[in-house]
Amino acid sequence: MSQQQTTQTLPAPCIIDFGTIVDREDMKRLLNDLGRVRYIHSLENTQQSEGEGWIQEVFSDPHRSTLVANGSIYLNIQSFDYLQIQKSPENRTYFDLIQDNRQLRLIPLSNSLQDPEGRNNLNVDFEEMLTDVLSSKWDMHVDEDDCPF
Numbered sequence: 001m002s003q004q005q006t007t008q009t010l011p012a013p014c015i016i017d018f019g020t021i022v023d024r025e026d027m028k029r030l031l032n033d034l035g036r037v038r039y040i041h042s043l044e045n046t047q048q049s050e051g052e053g054w055i056q057e058v059f060s061d062p063h064r065s066t067l068v069a070n071g072s073i074y075l076n077i078q079s080f081d082y083l084q085i086q087k088s089p090e091n092r093t094y095f096d097l098i099q100d101n102r103q104l105r106l107i108p109l110s111n112s113l114q115d116p117e118g119r120n121n122l123n124v125d126f127e128e129m130l131t132d133v134l135s136s137k138w139d140m141h142v143d144e145d146d147c148p149f
Helices: 024-031 120-146
Strands: 019-021 036-043 046-059 067-069 072-076 082-087 093-099 102-108
Touching: 019 024, 024 046, 024 082, 024 093
Parallel strands: 046 072
Antiparallel strands: 019 082, 036 046, 036 102, 067 072, 082 093, 093 102
16 A cells, blocks of 8 residues: 655644744744833743833844843844733733743834834934934034135
């Protein structure tokens, strides 16, 4: 009796509103647009710290650290084994990054549906301000060159 090998491939996972994500690229894509979050850091189910910050960068590098300090969050997905998407009793989505006995919970504070630009407005505003300052500095130098004194 011969066995036939099937070359049928399974469909890609489909995770909607809750579930566990182990693929690093999926984790990266999901976390990349969170914007402003409240975070809760726990070790062995004991809260160590909490605060608020902006997701500045999400990356995958075995030689770099995840950093949370001074309102800035740099997430290295290689610091975690998996990500769980869950919903609070108030029906708000939150994300738990898990690694052994460590958990970093991220609770979005900005909503990309309400503010699609999110923190990008901050960068644009800063760039415009910087351009204005440099432009006025340039104008000042030009005016000084025209001055006969």
